[in-house]
Amino acid sequence: xxxxxxxxxxxxxxxxxxxxxxxxxxxxxxxxxxxxxxxxxxxxxxxxxxxxxxxxxxxxxxxxxxxxxxxxxxxxxxxxxxxxxxxxxxxxxxxxxxxxxxxxxxxxxxxxxxxxxxxxxxxxxxxxxxxxxxxxxxxxxxxxxxxxxxxxxxxxxxxxxxxxxxxxxxxxxxxxxxxxxxxxxxxxxxxxxxxxxxxxxxxxxxxxxxxxxxxxxxxxxxxxxxxxxxxxxxxxxxxxxxxxxxxxxxxxxxxxxxxxxxxxxxxxxxxxxxxxxxxxxxxxxxxxxxxxxxxxxxxxxxxxxxxxxxxxxxxxxxxxxxxxxxxxxxxxxxxxxxxxxxxxxxxxxxxxxxxxxxxxxxxxxxxxxxxxxxxxxxxxxxxxxxxxxxxxxxxxxxxxxxxxxxxxxxxxxxxxxxxxxxxxxxxxxxxxxxxxxxxxxxxxxxxxxxxxxxxxxxxxxxxxxxxxxxxxxxxxxxxxxxxxxxxxxxxxxxxxxxxxxxxxxxxxxxxxxxxxxxxxxxxxxxxxxxxxxxxxxxxxxxxxxxxxxxxxxxxxxxxxxxxxxxxxxxxxxxxxxxxxxxxxxxxxxxxxxxxxxxxxxxxxxxxxxxxxxxxxxxxxxxxxxxxxxxxxxxxxxxxxxxxxxxxxxxxxxxxxxxxxxxxxxxxxxxxxxxxxxxxxxxxxxxxxxxxxxxxxxxxxxxxxxxxxxxxxxxxxxxxxxxxxxxxxxxxxxxxxxxxxxxxxxxxxxxxxxxxxxxxxxxxxxxxxxxxxxxxxxxxxxxxxxxxxxxxxxxxxxxxxxxxxxxxxxxxxxxxxxxxxxxxxxxxxxxxxxxxxxxxxxxxxxxxxxxxxxxxxxxxxxxxxxxxxxxxxxxxxxxxxxxxxxxxxxxxxxxxxxxxxxxxxxxxx
Numbered sequence: 001x002x003x004x005x006x007x008x009x010x011x012x013x014x015x016x017x018x019x020x021x022x023x024x025x026x027x028x029x030x031x032x033x034x035x036x037x038x039x040x041x042x043x044x045x046x047x048x049x050x051x052x053x054x055x056x057x058x059x060x061x062x063x064x065x066x067x068x069x070x071x072x073x074x075x076x077x078x079x080x081x082x083x084x085x086x087x088x089x090x091x092x093x094x095x096x097x098x099x100x101x102x103x104x105x106x107x108x109x110x111x112x113x114x115x116x117x118x119x120x121x122x123x124x125x126x127x128x129x130x131x132x133x134x135x136x137x138x139x140x141x142x143x144x145x146x147x148x149x150x151x152x153x154x155x156x157x158x159x160x161x162x163x164x165x166x167x168x169x170x171x172x173x174x175x176x177x178x179x180x181x182x183x184x185x186x187x188x189x190x191x192x193x194x195x196x197x198x199x200x201x202x203x204x205x206x207x208x209x210x211x212x213x214x215x216x217x218x219x220x221x222x223x224x225x226x227x228x229x230x231x232x233x234x235x236x237x238x239x240x241x242x243x244x245x246x247x248x249x250x251x252x253x254x255x256x257x258x259x260x261x262x263x264x265x266x267x268x269x270x271x272x273x274x275x276x277x278x279x280x281x282x283x284x285x286x287x288x289x290x291x292x293x294x295x296x297x298x299x300x301x302x303x304x305x306x307x308x309x310x311x312x313x314x315x316x317x318x319x320x321x322x323x324x325x326x327x328x329x330x331x332x333x334x335x336x337x338x339x340x341x342x343x344x345x346x347x348x349x350x351x352x353x354x355x356x357x358x359x360x361x362x363x364x365x366x367x368x369x370x371x372x373x374x375x376x377x378x379x380x381x382x383x384x385x386x387x388x389x390x391x392x393x394x395x396x397x398x399x400x401x402x403x404x405x406x407x408x409x410x411x412x413x414x415x416x417x418x419x420x421x422x423x424x425x426x427x428x429x430x431x432x433x434x435x436x437x438x439x440x441x442x443x444x445x446x447x448x449x450x451x452x453x454x455x456x457x458x459x460x461x462x463x464x465x466x467x468x469x470x471x472x473x474x475x476x477x478x479x480x481x482x483x484x485x486x487x488x489x490x491x492x493x494x495x496x497x498x499x500x501x502x503x504x505x506x507x508x509x510x511x512x513x514x515x516x517x518x519x520x521x522x523x524x525x526x527x528x529x530x531x532x533x534x535x536x537x538x539x540x541x542x543x544x545x546x547x548x549x550x551x552x553x554x555x556x557x558x559x560x561x562x563x564x565x566x567x568x569x570x571x572x573x574x575x576x577x578x579x580x581x582x583x584x585x586x587x588x589x590x591x592x593x594x595x596x597x598x599x600x601x602x603x604x605x606x607x608x609x610x611x612x613x614x615x616x617x618x619x620x621x622x623x624x625x626x627x628x629x630x631x632x633x634x635x636x637x638x639x640x641x642x643x644x645x646x647x648x649x650x651x652x653x654x655x656x657x658x659x660x661x662x663x664x665x666x667x668x669x670x671x672x673x674x675x676x677x678x679x680x681x682x683x684x685x686x687x688x689x690x691x692x693x694x695x696x697x698x699x700x701x702x703x704x705x706x707x708x709x710x711x712x713x714x715x716x717x718x719x720x721x722x723x724x725x726x727x728x729x730x731x732x733x734x735x736x737x738x739x740x741x742x743x744x745x746x747x748x749x750x751x752x753x754x755x756x757x758x759x760x761x762x763x764x765x766x767x768x769x770x771x772x773x774x775x776x777x778x779x780x781x782x783x784x785x786x787x788x789x790x791x792x793x794x795x796x797x798x799x800x801x802x803x804x805x806x807x808x809x810x811x812x813x814x815x816x817x818x819x820x821x822x823x824x825x826x827x828x829x830x831x832x833x834x835x836x837x838x839x840x841x842x843x844x845x846x847x848x849x850x851x852x853x854x855x856x857x858x859x860x861x862x863x864x865x866x867x868x869x870x871x872x873x874x875x876x877x878x879x880x881x882x883x884x885x886x887x888x889x890x891x892x893x894x895x896x897x898x899x900x901x902x903x904x905x906x907x908x
Contacts, residue, residue, distance in 0.1 A: 022229040024236035033405055033466035036391075039232065043244040044216025047235055048395055048404060050223035052388030054473025054506040057844040058224030060132035061119035061392035062140075063399050065219070066212035068190040069113045069252055069329065077157070077192015078200055078208055080111040082145075084153045085205070086118065086213075088770065090142045096135070097770070098761035102830050103131060104837015107760075111190050114329040115400030121389060123840045124225035130234050136220065137238035145209050147202040154197060155773030155803075161191050162800050163776060165727040166619070168271045169339070179263045180279045180333065180436040184256040214245045219399045223392040225475065256281065256331065258450055263436040270725035273615035274340040276318075276350045278357070279436040282334045282429050284454030285327035285401035291413035292421040293325040293334055293429070298373035299365050299422060300336060300357065304540075305372060305548045311356040312338050313604060317349045319611040327410075329401050331451045334429065341611040350437070357430050364423035374414055375555040381411050382558050383575060385470055386507030389844075402457030408466045473681070474504040478843040480863040480870070487853070487863070488684050492696045495672040499853045500687060501679040508578035510680030511846040513854050514588065516570045518668040519640075520705035526638040528567045529652040530660040531668075533605060535565015537661065540601040543594040547601060550591065559584040563591055567640045568707055570669070575847075578681045582690055589694040595665065602658045610653050617646050620723040620899030621730040621798070627721065627897045628732050631714050632792070640707055670700030677854045679846055711738040711789040714895045720908055721899040729801040729900025731808055737791040737888045741784045747872035748884035749793075753782035754831040755823050756814070756885070757795060761834075763818065764795070768810050774803045786859040793889060801905035804898055815891055822882035832873055839870065 023029065023039070030038040030046075039047045067079050087096050087109065100107045105120040118139065122128040164170055174189045181187030191197075220239070222231050259281055283289050301323025303309045312318035320339040326332045338353050340346055384390065398404045434449035476482065483501060490498040524531070539562065540547045554561055559576035561584060572588045574581070616622040629643040636642065644652065676691055714736045739746065757764035757780025768778045775797040784791035799807045823831075842848050856862060902908050 022232070024232055024240070027232060027236065031405075033408055033464065035469040036404070038404070041215065041235070041239065043239070043242055044214075045235070045239050046219045047232070048219065048221045049228050049231060050221065050388055050391050051226060051228055052223065052473070052506055053225050053475040054504065055388065055844045056124045056225055056475070056477045057121055057389065057841055058124045058129060058132075058222065058226050059119060059121040059389050059392040060129070060136060061117055061221045061223070061396060062136045063115050063117045063219045063221070063396040064213055065115055065217050065400055067112050067114045067116055067400065068188055068192070069185045070212070070250075071185060071188070071192075074196055075200065075204065075208070076188050076196045077161075077190070078196070078205060079116050080190055080192060081150075081154070081157055081197060081200065082205065082209060082213075083109045083111045083116050083118070084157055085145055085149060085209075086139050086143050088149050088153065089144050090138050091144055092138065092142060094135075094138065095761070096139065097765075098830075099135065101759050101761040101834045103128065104834050104841055105132075106838070106841055112397070112400070113186055113190060115396055117393070117396040119393060121224075121841060123837060126227070126230060129222070129226050129231060133220075133222075133231075133234045134238045137242065140213055140215070140218065140239070141242055143209070145202070145206040150202050150205060152771060152773040156769055156776050157191075158194065158197050159728070159774070159799055159803075160776040161194055161197060162727040163798055164191060168267070168269055168273070169275050169277075169337075171269070172265070172267050172275055172277055173335075175265045175267055176277050176279045176335075176436050177333070179265050180259070180281065181256055184254050184330065185252075186256075186328065186330065186332065211247065211249070215239060215242050216244055217249055219395065219404070221392040221395045223388050252330070256451075259434050259436075262432050265436070270618055271615070272342060272617050273611060274342065274344065274346045274349075276338045276340070276346060276353055277437075278336050278353065280334045280430050280434050281449065281451050282325065282332055283452050284329060284331050285398075285406060285410075286403075286455045286457050286460060287452060288413060289425050289428070290325065290327055291410060292417050292425040294377060294410075294414060295370060295373045295417045296360065296365075296422050296426055297323040297325045297334065298376055299369050300360070302373065302376065305369070305551070307356050307359065308336060308338065308353065311352050312349060314600070315352070316603075316607065317344060317352055319344075319608045327397075327401055330454060339611065341607070341614055354437075360423065360426035360430065365419050367419055370417065370419045370422055372552060372555070374417060375552070377414050378411065379555050379558045383560060383577075386505065386509035386577070388506060402454070403461050405461045405464055405466070406457065409461065409464060412467075470507045473506040473509075476503045478849065480866040483843075483849070483853075484863040489857075490688055492671075492692055494696055494699050496674040496676065496691070496695055496698075497857055498688060498691055499675065499677040499857050500682075500684045501677075501849065501853065502682055502684045503680065505681045505846070508681045509846065510574075510576060510578055510581050510678065510682050511850050512574040512581070512585070512676065512678040513850045514572040514592070514676045515674060515854055515858075516592075516669065516671060517568065517673040517706070517858070518570075518670065518700055518702065518704055519568055520703060521640060521707050523667075523702055524567050524640040524707070527660075527664055528640060528642070529656045530664040531565065531567040533602065533609075533656060534597075534661045534664045535563070535570050536605050537597050537601055538565060538570070538595050539563040539591050540605070541596040541598045542590050543596050544590065546598070550587070553587055554584070557584050557587070561588060563588070573850075581678075581682055582686065585687075585690060586694065592669070593698060597658060597662050597665070599658060602661065606653055606656065610650060613646050613649050613653070618723055618726065620721065620726050620728070623721050623723065624730045624732050624897045624899035627719060628734055628895065631717070631895050632734065632736070634712060641709070666701070668700070668702055671695045671698040672700035673704040675854050675857045677850045677857070679849045679853070709785060709788045709790045711736060711791075713893065716893060716895060718896040719898070720902060721897065722901065722903055723899055724901050724904070726901050727800065729799055729804045729898065729902070731795075731797045731799065731804055731811070731896075731898050733795040733811065733894045733896045735793050735889065735893045735895070737784070737793060738789050739784050739791040739888070740789055741786055741869075743784065745880075745884040745887065746784055747869065747876050748880045749782050749784075749888065750835065750873060751828060751831050751876055751881045752823065752885040753780055753793070754835050755827050755881075756780055756818055758782070759831070759834065763814050764797075764811065767814055768797060768807055772806070772810065774807050774810070775799045778807075786861075801900035801902050802907050804900060804902065804907050808896070808898070812891065815889070819886055819889065819891075823878060823885070825878045828876070828878040828881050832876070835873060836870060
């Protein structure tokens with residue numbers, strides 16, 4: 001559960017051919033666009049169906065058309081607080097989070113300016129569909145909104161607020177909007193003010209719930225594999241008894257007046273980086289100008305072709321830039337940002353930022369700039385059309401903006417944008433008088449931007465039909481046995497392994513990973529920094545293409561691809577469609593085998609990494625994790641597993657040379673110990689031949705031996721790190737366990753961890769978040785290597801600094817209780833079921849399949865290992881779970897590290 005802080009929401013869409021359905025009495029079909037069908041129920045509920053048989057899962061998402069825009073004075077953050085309350089307990093006694101965990105669901109909720117949503121993704125079955133729809137119907141009108149629950153959850157939300165207060169860039173964004181929107185509620189952060197969070201009366205919260213959480217203010221989305229007639233019947237059965245309210249929903253009517261002069265904000269806080277941010281008022285999501293403004297955001301903010309990148313990053317005036325158009329129900333905003341290191345001139349960067357933005361009006365974008373931006377935007381939409389899971393979530397945003405069909409209309413409008421459109425909107429809206437640089441400047445002749453009213457979406461889309469329906473995929477159930485029965489394994493003459501899982505996916509989706517392993521413990525000494533820079537530079541230029549040309553080619557291929565590399569391996573990832581996969585793999589081969597290592601890109605990457613280290617030096621979470629990682633890796637400096645302090649990292653970055661980076665590549669890169677894993681829709685024979693042609697003669701120049709991580713007890717400690725002026729703290733604990741994942745106790749430890757702190761219904765979660773409200777995020781983790789012996793059990797929680805002692809005490813008390821009393825038979829049974837359900841859901845994700853197959857191949861395993869593990873977990877007894885937990889978890893063997901402003905809080 002989170003307040004929605006990201007400025008970009010990923011598009012997602014699944015569309016299937018219309019099929020005959022049995023429609024319940026009183027339900028009417030409203031419209032259908034590209035396989036998405038809307039139905040209207042008598043009580044006002046709107047239902048969107050997105051059938052997709054290619055993945056054995058389904059997502060149920062309900063969107064309430066209420067967000068921070070609807071909050072009055074003293075109510076800021078109420079919609080987000082309500083989101084949290086609706087995850088606790090219903091009037092029938094249902095424990096919402098436990099119920100979802102028991103069903104193996106991937107679940108969450110979010111709040112934004114115009115809406116709130118709740119969703120769960122589960123394995124596809126009639127039973128799960130009925131359960132999820134019934135859950136959301138119960139959550140609509142049967143939740144307990146009581147002071148006892150509010151008092152506990154309020155502190156959790158307050159901790160989330162405090163977490164955001166640690167992020168200087170996020171706070172600057174909030175301050176800029178507060179200055180930009182004087183009257184409209186878009187100027188108030190969704191998380192709300194701390195005082196409103198702490199003091200909102202329970203009767204106002206309850207009234208808010210009963211006013212807005214009703215069928216006539218909701219859009220229910222069902223996406224994935226399901227029977228449409230059964231879905232419509234389930235909705236009628238669960239929601240049909242909820243009457244249409246007699247009340248009339250209030251209509252927000254505040255219109256932000258035309259801005260009549262530049263506004264400025266100066267934020268001063270402890271920190272290690274600098275930021276410049278500018279905001280301009282722009283039209284609502286339904287306005288035709290939004291398409292051109294989206295293109296403009298890419299023309300300005302893209303890296304490395306964007307004008308801001310060239311003017312600021314390439315000139316070394318900043319280390320990062322960005323631009324974004326925020327689409328909202330009412331007139332929203334366009335923003336541009338620049339991030340700087342401490343030693344860079346912020347005034348110079350600010351002036352360059354503003355001049356570059358103004359240049360779009362005086363120096364209109366070229367056809368090449370506009371086409372590149374359109375290609376990038378449309379590629380993202382086309383790729384996401386292959387994913388039916390995310391559409392249920394994306395529809396929340398478009399429904400809240402006025403109509404779910406705006407997604408398609410926006411796509412169509414982007415296709416038609418030309419350079420003249422981009423120049424026109426830049427001139428119309430990116431004006432000095434319409435700008436907030438987060439300082440009032442008098443102007444005798446103000447040039448104001450008049451923001452048009454939001455068009456009526458229903459009228460706008462009355463006869464809209466959309467484009468062609470996307471091709472279906474096959475109904476493939478990704479069990480370990482089915483995967484093993486389908487997978488094709490091969491080996492090239494140079495030693496490179498191929499793991500190919502061909503299956504028909506929606507829209508021809510295909511994903512791949514190419515992992516190169518190299519080096520050994522001795523040869524990699526003192527080369528970690530050069531290795532990291534080498535990996536980061538690979539995709540920034542080849543001998544035939546510069547960075548922008550590589551990006552342009554990926555956009556034309558409708559592909560997402562990335563290349564990363566470190567001291568022991570490098571990995572390339574690909575997401576695209578069947579027809580574009582061969583071209584994308586050829587491009588990745590060029591990136592890996594013909595890198596140019598440009599001097600300018602080398603300098604930029606080093607500076608960006610330096611800025612990142614400097615920005616983290618006052619962050620409590622980074623410092624605590626860094627300290628703990630150093631304890632877990634007691635090796636001398638220069639060893640490949642050594643964890644640098646921030647100062648050491650800065651020292652190494654300032655010393656590294658381009659020659660060292662180039663030499664690392666020459667010494668280690670090759671495919672003799674590589675694995676290419678491909679999953680999705682592709683021709684297996686074609687891919688085998690292509691892989692042999694591209695990589696078959698590429699041999700590794702140095703011997704390879706995997707760097708082992710063997711068991712060594714972690715030093716027992718309880719360390720405190722002071723980070724002044726940080727409102728959020730972190731608590732970490734870890735112990736080492738001598739075990740690998742073939743150990744007889746491994747399955748029992750998986751279950752024990754799940755019960756104790758590894759799920760949303762765990763003991764720690766219930767104690768520290770649900771009951772006491774001290775932490776927004778608390779969890780434990782248990783991991784064990786495949787063949788080495790250094791397993792780890794970890795615990796982490798965030799909290800306000802003054803609550804850190806209570807979090808620590810709660811953790812110790814729950815640990816002592818678990819060791820003394822053990823876990824119950826019911827807890828073990830519930831955990832085993834939920835653990836298995838979660839694995840089933842995760843395996844429906846193409847990226848996970850590629851990752852797990854690659855990892856299994858590294859250790860000469862097949863999916864039979866997964867089947868065996870799942871059988872072991874299913875068979876494990878409560879006695880075995882308790883015995884394993886007591887055997888390996890000793891409170892006296894813990895290393896504890898805490899980071900926060902404890903001195904100011906009077907803690908410890």
